[in-house]
Amino acid sequence: MTYKCCCFLPIVVICVVFFLTCESEFQTLAHLKAQRTSRTQTQAVRELMRRLLGVRAAEFVLSVNRSLAAGGLDVCEIRSAQNNIVVTGSSAVAVATGVYNYLKYFCNCHVSWSGQQLNLPRPLPPVTGVLRISSPHRFRYYQNVCTQSYSTVWWDWPRWEREIDWMALNGINLPLAFTGQEALWQEVYLSLGLNQTDVDEFFTGPAFLAWNRMGNLFRWGGPLFQSWHVKQQYLQYKILDRMRSLGMMPVLPAFSGNIPAAIMRLFPNANVTKLSPWSHFNCSYSCTYILDPRDPLFQHIGSLFLSKLVTRFGTDHIYNTDTFNEMTPASSDPGYLSAVSRAVFASMTSVDRSAIWLMQGWLFVHNTTFWKQEQIQALLHGVPIGRMIVLDLFAETMPVFSSTKSFYGQPFIWCMLHNFGGNNGLFGTVESINLGPFEALRYPNSTLVGLGMAPEGIEQNPVMYELMSELAWRKEPVNLSKWVSLYAARRYGSSNENLTASWKMLFRSVYNCTLPQYKNHNHSPLVRRPSLHMVTDVWYNRRDLYEAWRLMYSAAEPLMSVETFRYDLVDITRQALELLTTDFYLEIKDAFHRQKLPELLTAGGILVYDLLPELDRLLSSERHFLLGLWLEQAQSLAENEQEVQQYDFNARNQITLWGPAGNILDYACKQWGGLMEDYYAQRWSLFVNMLVECLDRGLPFKQDTFDQAVFKVEKGFAFNRRKYPSKPQGDTYDIVTKIFLKYYPEALKRLK
Numbered sequence: 090m091t092y093k094c095c096c097f098l099p100i101v102v103i104c105v106v107f108f109l110t111c112e113s114e115f116q117t118l119a120h121l122k123a124q125r126t127s128r129t130q131t132q133a134v135r136e137l138m139r140r141l142l143g144v145r146a147a148e149f150v151l152s153v154n155r156s157l158a159a160g161g162l163d164v165c166e167i168r169s170a171q172n173n174i175v176v177t178g179s180s181a182v183a184v185a186t187g188v189y190n191y192l193k194y195f196c197n198c199h200v201s202w203s204g205q206q207l208n209l210p211r212p213l214p215p216v217t218g219v220l221r222i223s224s225p226h227r228f229r230y231y232q233n234v235c236t237q238s239y240s241t242v243w244w245d246w247p248r249w250e251r252e253i254d255w256m257a258l259n260g261i262n263l264p265l266a267f268t269g270q271e272a273l274w275q276e277v278y279l280s281l282g283l284n285q286t287d288v289d290e291f292f293t294g295p296a297f298l299a300w301n302r303m304g305n306l307f308r309w310g311g312p313l314f315q316s317w318h319v320k321q322q323y324l325q326y327k328i329l330d331r332m333r334s335l336g337m338m339p340v341l342p343a344f345s346g347n348i349p350a351a352i353m354r355l356f357p358n359a360n361v362t363k364l365s366p367w368s369h370f371n372c373s374y375s376c377t378y379i380l381d382p383r384d385p386l387f388q389h390i391g392s393l394f395l396s397k398l399v400t401r402f403g404t405d406h407i408y409n410t411d412t413f414n415e416m417t418p419a420s421s422d423p424g425y426l427s428a429v430s431r432a433v434f435a436s437m438t439s440v441d442r443s444a445i446w447l448m449q450g451w452l453f454v455h456n457t458t459f460w461k462q463e464q465i466q467a468l469l470h471g472v473p474i475g476r477m478i479v480l481d482l483f484a485e486t487m488p489v490f491s492s493t494k495s496f497y498g499q500p501f502i503w504c505m506l507h508n509f510g511g512n513n514g515l516f517g518t519v520e521s522i523n524l525g526p527f528e529a530l531r532y533p534n535s536t537l538v539g540l541g542m543a544p545e546g547i548e549q550n551p552v553m554y555e556l557m558s559e560l561a562w563r564k565e566p567v568n569l570s571k572w573v574s575l576y577a578a579r580r581y582g583s584s585n586e587n588l589t590a591s592w593k594m595l596f597r598s599v600y601n602c603t604l605p606q607y608k609n610h611n612h613s614p615l616v617r618r619p620s621l622h623m624v625t626d627v628w629y630n631r632r633d634l635y636e637a638w639r640l641m642y643s644a645a646e647p648l649m650s651v652e653t654f655r656y657d658l659v660d661i662t663r664q665a666l667e668l669l670t671t672d673f674y675l676e677i678k679d680a681f682h683r684q685k686l687p688e689l690l691t692a693g694g695i696l697v698y699d700l701l702p703e704l705d706r707l708l709s710s711e712r713h714f715l716l717g718l719w720l721e722q723a724q725s726l727a728e729n730e731q732e733v734q735q736y737d738f739n740a741r742n743q744i745t746l747w748g749p750a751g752n753i754l755d756y757a758c759k760q761w762g763g764l765m766e767d768y769y770a771q772r773w774s775l776f777v778n779m780l781v782e783c784l785d786r787g788l789p790f791k792q793d794t795f796d797q798a799v800f801k802v803e804k805g806f807a808f809n810r811r812k813y814p815s816k817p818q819g820d821t822y823d824i825v826t827k828i829f830l831k832y833y834p835e836a837l838k839r840l841k
């Protein structure tokens with residue numbers, strides 16, 4: 090095993106000497122560690138608990154002692170003393186994780202994106218002896234490069250603060266920290282001689298920056314305003330300071346070779362490749378330029394950027410960049426691929442000689458035709474072993490480590506991707522995440538150094554993220570049935586046989602996806618542009634979902650004041666209506682094919698005039714499902730009318746057309762109040778009307794004609810300027826009751 094740590098040596102001085110001289114230090118990754126003192130971290134975790142628990146935080150005696158970390162592995166001890174709970178850990182993250190573990194399993198409490206349940210018992214339940222929790226993994230990674238666009242793009246500091254608290258409670262110590270980088274790229278490019286027009290032609294708008302950074306897109310939704318740069322940099326200072334105080338190691342961006350077109354005007358001899366169009370875009374916004382890493386200009390730009398970055402924001406010596414994300418390299422020659430990664434790495438070490446390159450392994454999953462064993466090994470071996478960490482990004486469904494001899498010796502992190510586009514929809518792969526990490530650890534000559542979560546979007550399916558986080562602190566898989574029972578009890582603060590049964594039912598259905606062709610990418614007809622050829626199957630038994638719905642509804646009345654319960658009740662009701670939409674769609678289609686106008690009018694009428702409006706009312710009644718909030722957050726960053734319009738357009742386009750012409754239509758679909766009414770219901774209405782008209786006049790349904798008409802509706806939404814409520818409307822319980830009484834029997838009737 091290469092990953093034994095030379096810093097087992099107890100004497101710090103010797104470690105320092107090793108740090109400067111010993112090459113194997115890098116192979117151990119031992120220099121990646123929290124840099125803030127025990128005292129600073131202690132202070133930071135105490136403040137976190139005050140934010141979380143208010144005055145009750147005084148009952149916790151917290152302290153960080155960095156020398157407790159054996160071999161860099163986090164550990165935490167919890168015991169009782171008088172009426173207090175004493176928690177000591179190797180980092181602020183370890184202490185926070187220890188406290189959260191105590192809150193979950195002794196106090197029946199819970200913290201999530203969709204609310205918290207912190208009804209603390211008084212006095213605090215004592216711990217017998219010493220409760221010791223530890224992680225066998227050096228790193229617990231969090232975020233995908235897309236999360237920044239799909240979820241955090243409009244966040245202010247209070248929202249970031251809550252998220253960083255959540256990260257600490259869930260044990261994360263290696264978070265991506267990509268905010269504010271465009272300000273630095275702009276400085277770099279202006280200093281090279283580009284002018285503001287050149288830069289403005291390059292950056293996309295805020296909601297599309299992830300794909301600008303990856304070299305997929307330019308200019309779409311842009312340009313970026315100077316006020317944006319100022320605000321994002323301010324945020325990044327606060328984000329990094331907080332992460333570091335809590336003992337995390339934020340991952341900063343580095344240069345991938347993706348450049349503005351204008352670079353070629355200034356450096357006509359640079360070795361630049363124009364890429365082919367990305368996804369369904371054409372060259373008006375895609376076909377970006379990539380600078381060959383072997384060109385000296387690559388080193389120049391890469392080190393200019395990185396030295397600015399390190400000067401301004403400091404560093405924890407770990408950088409992410411992805412050279413070939415969803416793009417085919419110029420050559421499959423192993424010599425070329427090694428030279429490329431060697432050059433990318435050199436541009437990092439020229440600024441920070443202890444740099445570690447964190448790379449998303451998505452490319453190996455995305456194009457298995459190009460990336461054969463030889464190509465993967467060549468790319469990975471261009472960098473010295475131990476100086477790169479690969480994220481096995483979608484390991485729960487398409488693991489790469491097992492077909493690459495554990496990334497040919499490079500360290501890797503086993504990640505649950507779980508979510509695409511920030512879509513709503515109950516989904517999970519509980520069996521795979523419960524077993525996968527332990528199999529990865531046991532794999533022969535495994536180079537596993539951590540577990541991670543890399544969702545494209547967050548604020549959905551909180552249960553999956555709580556489970557995955559916990560698994561990084563366990564030595565063996567959990568008993569899922571037992572785990573989910575405890576989860577249900579703490580999420581709502583009380584146990585109830587019906588809720589336990591409901592959650593068990595969810596774990597064996599929606600959350601137990603074992604078929605790789607299904608991903609948490611919502612393809613249900615509800616959120617797709619209607620046609621006569623839509624995907625209608627699901628990976629689970631629909632009866633289970635309806636039964637879980639019935640059980641949850643039966644327990645609802647006394648729990649409606651509990652935010653987490655309201656959220657789940659809305660979410661499961663939403664899922665039931667999503668399934669029913671598919672049923673009505675099939676009836677509409679069938680009636681059309683059989684030329685039965687009354688049946689078509691009946692099914693279409695229920696869907697368009699009742700089910701979808703009810704669904705909109707349902708979503709509008711719960712804070713976490715509001716289009717208005719997303720738009721309000723976007724607009725609140727604007728300084729003037731021009732910015733208001735741009736941010737509003739970015740926010741609306743990303744979740745609908747995703748591009749000027751529906752290029753990645755509905756990829757980032759959301760089931761939100763307001764959007765359901767003005768976007769999805771509108772196009773279903775048009776679809777049903779057109780079918781009725783065709784049937785009435787004996788004409789065939791022409792998808793082309795429909796697509797042109799519906800595109801106007803979709804585009805209309807982006808510019809309607811309507812203001813949607815950012816506060817919930819209506820009584821959730823009444824709305825759910827009405828829906829349940831009407832549609833639960835309809836649902837059962839349609840089960841075979």
Ligand SMILES: *[C@@H]1O[C@H](CO)[C@@H](O)[C@H](O)[C@H]1NC(C)=O
Nearest residue numbers: 127152153154155156157158
């Ligand atoms: C920190 O832990 C080390 C190792 O267990 C111990 O020797 C030391 O006394 C502790 N420091 C404090 C301040 O408790």
Ligand SMILES: *[C@@H]1O[C@H](CO)[C@@H](O)[C@H](O)[C@H]1NC(C)=O
Nearest residue numbers: 283284285286287288351354
């Ligand atoms: C930037 O340079 C281009 C090419 O020389 C030129 O067309 C454009 O007007 C310049 N923009 C500014 C703001 O100077």
Ligand SMILES: *[C@@H]1O[C@H](CO)[C@@H](O)[C@H](O)[C@H]1NC(C)=O
Nearest residue numbers: 360361362381384419420425
């Ligand atoms: C430019 O890069 C390509 C591969 O990307 C290589 O084939 C070519 O030789 C390079 N040209 C020069 C002038 O270095």
Ligand SMILES: *[C@@H]1O[C@H](CO)[C@@H](O)[C@H](O)[C@H]1NC(C)=O
Nearest residue numbers: 415416417455456458459460
């Ligand atoms: C995968 O790589 C091959 C070349 O090996 C290329 O022809 C193909 O277009 C690539 N596919 C994707 C989806 O990028």
Ligand SMILES: *[C@@H]1O[C@H](CO)[C@@H](O)[C@H](O)[C@H]1NC(C)=O
Nearest residue numbers: 090493494495532533534535
């Ligand atoms: C593990 O590594 C050892 C030593 O490098 C090697 O002999 C052995 O073949 C490896 N095992 C597997 C299964 O790759």
Ligand SMILES: *[C@@H]1O[C@H](CO)[C@@H](O)[C@H](O)[C@H]1NC(C)=O
Nearest residue numbers: 567568569570571572573574
């Ligand atoms: C899992 O826990 C349940 C109790 O919730 C128990 O009935 C069951 O036997 C356990 N399963 C295993 C495999 O231990």
Ligand SMILES: *[C@@H]1O[C@H](CO)[C@@H](O)[C@H](O)[C@H]1NC(C)=O
Nearest residue numbers: 584585586587639640643644
């Ligand atoms: C569970 O639901 C049933 C109806 O299905 C009801 O009779 C029973 O009282 C419920 N139990 C609890 C604890 O609410």
Ligand SMILES: *[C@@H]1O[C@H](CO)[C@@H](O)[C@H](O)[C@H]1NC(C)=O
Nearest residue numbers: 519520569596597598601603
């Ligand atoms: C998930 O499904 C598999 C069969 O596909 C089954 O063996 C397993 O027990 C299920 N897990 C849960 C939690 O229901």
Ligand SMILES: *[C@@H]1O[C@H](CO)[C@@H](O)[C@H](O)[C@H]1NC(C)=O
Nearest residue numbers: 370371372373374749750751
């Ligand atoms: C690219 O797509 C845009 C938007 O749909 C369209 O207006 C433009 O004509 C297309 N350009 C090319 C070169 O095809």
